[in-house]
Amino acid sequence: MGPSKSPLLGVVCLVIDSATKRPGLLHAGHVIALRSKMLKLSEFRIPRLIVPPYLRPVNCGSIGIGLVGFGTVGSGVWDILERNGGLITERTKGTVRFEIRKIAVRDPGKTRSAKAPTDLFTTDWNEVVHDPAVEVVVELIGGTDTAYDLVAAALKAGKPVVTGNKALLAERGRELFALSREHDAPIHFEAAVAGGIPIIKAVQESLIGNRIESITGIINGTSNYILMRMTDAGLDYPTALKEAKDLGYAEADETLDVNGWDAAHKAILLGTLSYGFIIDSKQVYVRGIEFVRPLDIQFAKDLGYVVKLLCIVREHKDGSIEIRTQPSFIPQSHILAAVNDVFNAIAVRGDGIGDALFYGRGAGKGPTASSVVADLVEAARLLGQRSGHRGFLPYQESGVLKPIDDTETAYYVRFPVTDRPGVVAEIATILANAGIGISGTHSPVKPDQPDAEFIDMVFLLHTSPFGELKDALKQIETLDCVTDRPVVFRIETL
Numbered sequence: 001m002g003p004s005k006s007p008l009l010g011v012v013c014l015v016i017d018s019a020t021k022r023p024g025l026l027h028a029g030h031v032i033a034l035r036s037k038m039l040k041l042s043e044f045r046i047p048r049l050i051v052p053p054y055l056r057p058v059n060c061g062s063i064g065i066g067l068v069g070f071g072t073v074g075s076g077v078w079d080i081l082e083r084n085g086g087l088i089t090e091r092t093k094g095t096v097r098f099e100i101r102k103i104a105v106r107d108p109g110k111t112r113s114a115k116a117p118t119d120l121f122t123t124d125w126n127e128v129v130h131d132p133a134v135e136v137v138v139e140l141i142g143g144t145d146t147a148y149d150l151v152a153a154a155l156k157a158g159k160p161v162v163t164g165n166k167a168l169l170a171e172r173g174r175e176l177f178a179l180s181r182e183h184d185a186p187i188h189f190e191a192a193v194a195g196g197i198p199i200i201k202a203v204q205e206s207l208i209g210n211r212i213e214s215i216t217g218i219i220n221g222t223s224n225y226i227l228m229r230m231t232d233a234g235l236d237y238p239t240a241l242k243e244a245k246d247l248g249y250a251e252a253d254e255t256l257d258v259n260g261w262d263a264a265h266k267a268i269l270l271g272t273l274s275y276g277f278i279i280d281s282k283q284v285y286v287r288g289i290e291f292v293r294p295l296d297i298q299f300a301k302d303l304g305y306v307v308k309l310l311c312i313v314r315e316h317k318d319g320s321i322e323i324r325t326q327p328s329f330i331p332q333s334h335i336l337a338a339v340n341d342v343f344n345a346i347a348v349r350g351d352g353i354g355d356a357l358f359y360g361r362g363a364g365k366g367p368t369a370s371s372v373v374a375d376l377v378e379a380a381r382l383l384g385q386r387s388g389h390r391g392f393l394p395y396q397e398s399g400v401l402k403p404i405d406d407t408e409t410a411y412y413v414r415f416p417v418t419d420r421p422g423v424v425a426e427i428a429t430i431l432a433n434a435g436i437g438i439s440g441t442h443s444p445v446k447p448d449q450p451d452a453e454f455i456d457m458v459f460l461l462h463t464s465p466f467g468e469l470k471d472a473l474k475q476i477e478t479l480d481c482v483t484d485r486p487v488v489f490r491i492e493t494l
């Protein structure tokens with residue numbers, strides 16, 4: 001793909017004859033055949049060439065890519081390489097020229113917008129991973145089972161892997177990064193967090209001189225769209241979800257998007273990048289947007305806040321790491337409050353850089369494929385380098401996560417109540433006994449109907465540990481004036 005600019009002239013390349021397993025020099029016959037594109041590396045018969053990664057001549061012909069998955073993102077990668085492959089070769093001074101050599105899909109008969117030659121397709125990922133002509137494996141099928149098997153197989157074969165699969169790395173990163181280290185084969189995963197926003201490279205490279213104090217992100221576009229429509233158009237959750245689906249912003253199975261886990265997987269990866277240890281997903285606090293009601297959105301507005309599904313990753317002075325995902329109140333004046341539609345934004349605070357904001361499209365064919373292609377170029381550049389593992393590896397054995405009960409914020413709590421004298425006092429007494437201060441109360445009383453019955457009472461609470469609030473709420477739930485479970489949102493100061 002893309003023009004070749006005399007990539008082989010003046011280069012001495014060592015190769016290994018796959019039949020005899022003996023090394024030899026790449027000779028003129030190979031060069032001419034490769035340059036004239038009469039032969040691909042994979043088509044050599046005598047000798048068939050296997051070039052170990054550290055001997056791989058970076059200037060020799062094209063780099064063989066194997067795609068497993070040719071759906072939204074996979075076909076986007078094809079499109080970008082078709083369109084901009086030549087540009088990449090120019091920008092890399094002729095050192096990187098890609099050729100997609102094999103593609104695995106579930107149904108090869110499917111009509112596809114990207115027109116890849118039919119002979120590239122297979123239904124068996126093994127044929128991609130184990131094809132000697134495939135030097136970099138791209139996993140774009142999603143899920144954590146088959147995806148794990150194929151990524152593990154690629155790493156064991158010493159092949160770098162590019163993936164956009166946050167669930168895979170967040171759930172099975174420990175095993176995969178161990179394989180990556182053992183087999184000296186990097187895993188590149190820019191596309192796994194915030195689609196087209198280059199946040200992985202930013203944290204890993206541009207901010208490497210910073211201690212990361214916090215990362216706060218809106219990193220699930222589907223949830224962000226739903227919350228925006230509930231806020232702006234007053235839609236209820238099911239209606240906003242349906243709209244998101246009709247517009248193609250939500251998957252047919254929207255579970256991971258709306259239950260918070262898609263965002264949490266990304267936060268886990270950002271935490272691992274920032275603090276160097278594998279984060280156990282079972283210890284991460286995650287709440288989704290399914291329980292958000294128009295009433296709470298309206299109260300938030302009245303009080304000067306907006307509801308956003310927020311991921312927080314933060315280092316505390318004692319070295320513990322706070323990591324959580326939940327719908328939170330943020331001030332309407334905060335820059336993240338203006339992140340709308342399916343856009344993502346990630347605010348990073350480092351001890352050198354101060355505050356930095358990364359904003360863009362967190363999903364979709366073009367943006368996500370753009371990140372995959374960037375990773376392909378990085379993988380290609382590293383292919384020619386001999387010493388050591390050049391990709392990301394966790395660099396701490398372990399770390400300490402702050403228990404969710406010890407994390408502190410201010411809170412909005414809505415109590416469904418019976419309107420009778422003493423309600424506010426009874427709730428306030430329990431909160432006071434727990435040492436939790438009240439900064440305000442609120443109920444939807446209409447100015448012209450001061451005696452109208454109210455059924456919800458909102459308390460705004462001063463900052464306190466979440467565990468103490470939970471204990472107080474358990475007691476409050478036993479009051480006969482409280483008719484249902486209290487609804488809690490954190491108020492983030494950011």
Ligand SMILES: NC(=O)c1ccc[n+]([C@@H]2O[C@H](COP(=O)([O-])OP(=O)(O)OC[C@H]3O[C@@H](n4cnc5c(N)ncnc54)[C@H](OP(=O)(O)O)[C@@H]3O)[C@@H](O)[C@H]2O)c1
Nearest residue numbers: 069070071072073104105106107140141142164165363364
């Ligand atoms: N879509 C986005 O905006 C986005 C953004 C960031 C990250 N990601 C991540 O990127 C990955 C791919 O997402 P996507 O949206 O491109 O998914 P998709 O549109 O559903 O495509 C999945 C592709 O994988 C193929 N496939 C599934 N199981 C397979 C198997 N066992 N063997 C071989 N091929 C198989 C499918 O084949 P058929 O075509 O024959 O069905 C299809 O081509 C996921 O991990 C996702 O989380 C996606």
